[in-house]
Amino acid sequence: MRKNIFLGFLSAAILMVLICASPALAGNADRIEEILGTPQGIPVKEFKIAAKRFEFTPNLIAVNQGDYFKLKITSLDCTHGFKIPGTLIKHVLKKGQEEDIVLHARDRGKVGFECSNFCGIGYFFMKGTIVIE
Numbered sequence: 001m002r003k004n005i006f007l008g009f010l011s012a013a014i015l016m017v018l019i020c021a022s023p024a025l026a027g028n029a030d031r032i033e034e035i036l037g038t039p040q041g042i043p044v045k046e047f048k049i050a051a052k053r054f055e056f057t058p059n060l061i062a063v064n065q066g067d068y069f070k071l072k073i074t075s076l077d078c079t080h081g082f083k084i085p086g087t088l089i090k091h092v093l094k095k096g097q098e099e100d101i102v103l104h105a106r107d108r109g110k111v112g113f114e115c116s117n118f119c120g121i122g123y124f125f126m127k128g129t130i131v132i133e
């Protein structure tokens with residue numbers, strides 16, 4: 001009898017965790033996709049980003065759900081990278097060479113991006129966020 005009550009509470013607790021965590025279960029691949037080439041006839045917002053040891057400037061990009069937008073990223077000092085974990089989006093950022101990345105914001109949420117090329121001791125902190133509202 002006590003075991004049944006315990007199992008009942010346990011199932012309720014697991015159900016609560018699943019219900020509360022469900023929005024977070026949507027991965028980056030559900031929220032964002034890369035568009036190859038510039039979409040024709042669709043407005044594309046542009047964001048210039050500088051990459052240098054160990055930061056992206058700006059490191060916070062805000063777009064609306066459904067937006068198409070272009071990140072124009074230039075590395076100022078060495079080879080960095082740009083990747084969005086949980087997706088196949090990954091680009092090399094060579095020094096002085098602008099890299100254009102066209103993205104489509106599919107679903108609301110926060111999408112983290114980070115450097116994907118080891119660039120020194122602060123590499124692990126070289127991150128940013130795309131907020132899709």
Ligand SMILES: [Cu+2]
Pocket residue numbers: 053054079080081115116117118119123126
């Ligand atoms: Cu880097």
